[in-house]
Amino acid sequence: MSGGDGPLVVEAEPAFRTAHANPYNARLYTTMAAHGCRVRDLSYLRLFTRRVDVVHLHWPELTFLTGRSWRVLARMLLFRAGLRVARLRNGTKLVWTVHNVASHERRATPALRAMHHRLLVEEVDGLLSLTEGGLDAARNAFPELEGVPAAVTPHGHYRDDYDFGATRSEARARLGIRPEATLVVSVGMIREYKNIPALVRTVVAGDADLVLAVAGKPASPALAEEIRAAASGDPRIVLDLAFQSDEAIATWLRAADLVVLPYRAIQNSGSAVLALSADRPVVVPALGAMQELQDAVGPAWVRCFAGEFDDAELAASAAWATGVARSDRAPLDRLDWDGIAEDTAAFYRQVRGERAAPASVAVHETARS
Known part of the structure; x- marks a missing residue:
């Protein structure tokens, strides 16, 4: 039932399907393969039928609140049902990287937004944020999540995704x-x-x-x-x-x-x-x-x-x-993907109760009781 010492099976939304628009997720999950994770784009069908150790959401307002109202409702109901089946089958945990506390554009009806809020506060098992300030903002916006484990994993650089060779x-x-x-x-x-x-x-x-x-x-x-x-x-x-x-x-x-x-x-x-x-x-x-x-x-x-x-x-x-005098290259060591991927994988395992997160991961709360 547990990932144990084998690869963690992760369903991420999104993982690789948005690489053409923003390589952030694809770079994260490609790097995480070296740190004991097998990652695929989220499939509701696999939640019902396959082993899934972790579901990792990034922009849930885009995932769940985009489209006609009946589609939004169906999507949230299906996801929640699939997640609960996965929890019973595999002990699946839900992790949310809070990129922004609120969407830049207002989406869906007030009732559907309230349903989306309940989904997050009732189902999320762990919070990731790109910064300490972002984590504080998430705690303030979602006080119901005060007791879940949380960690800071920075936004990695784009040096491997664009050709910056031109002078x-x-x-x-x-x-x-x-x-x-x-x-x-x-x-x-x-x-x-x-x-x-x-x-x-x-x-x-x-x-x-x-x-x-x-x-x-x-x-x-x-x-x-x-x-x-x-x-x-x-x-x-x-x-x-x-x-x-x-x-x-x-x-x-x-x-x-x-x-x-x-x-x-x-x-x-x-x-x-x-x-x-x-x-x-x-x-x-x-x-x-x-x-x-x-x-x-x-x-x-x-x-x-x-x-x-x-x-x-x-x-x-x-x-x-x-x-201002500056070097030829910006010092982006703290935005290196290898360290970010290692800490993310360690956080997954910590949320699943498999092992404690290493010192490099800033864990802010104990697991939810």
Whole structure:
């Protein structure tokens, strides 16, 4: 019934199926194969019929609250039934990595959201968070989970998932950016909370001698139009409002002097880790876990700002990016995947009661009674 000393069988949602959009999960679970885990994307059928030691959820609001109401209801009922059968058959445990306490977009009806909340607080056996601050936020949002085991396992880097081999000059030549320009970049899928129109307006309203490149697909036509209107034909603004391939993302980042992420709300940021993986300094709001990221990588690589990202902050950030001495490579040792995978596997076993977590895993509570 137990994983024992053999491989732990893990059903993760998601594991590998979203690698084309974000390689985070696939990199985590590929690395975990070396640490005694066999991982597959979640199958409800296997919950009913096969051995499953751990179910690992990442963004449950996306998993359960997406789609028509009848689909949302059916999905939650089927999952909960399958999980309970798996518990009886295998002693299966449910682990949740809390990337964000709440979704950036409101999903489903209030009744279905309440049902989703109950599913989490009644079924989760262990909490993982990317940061200490994220774990505190999860405890505050879900006080019912105060008694479950919890650990911090950081967001790993992206150095093995993108080709960052281009030099700054080579990347700029590909993109048609002047070699001498101070280039500020914001790259990736553009959503409302990322506050990109305000960033564009800040550059347009100021007199900074720089180039701002916004590269990514807006979440809606209205958001795309707002960004274009904010640019007002300013020659300092370069807009590439389309889906960006991995190659294009890497090229924009390697061309940059500075990556600015002026989010209105944020807990963790894969985009910030991506910028650092490309060895580019990043500016983020002093919200969520961003100051923990600064502590982990150093103030030469991560700048946190308070309040609005205005003209004064833009000038200060540009001066910081071009004037502060830093090494050629960002120090990302604390974001190494091998250690993260080892600690995640140890946490699985601790939650299952198979062995204590090693000292490297910050376990915050004893097992639920």
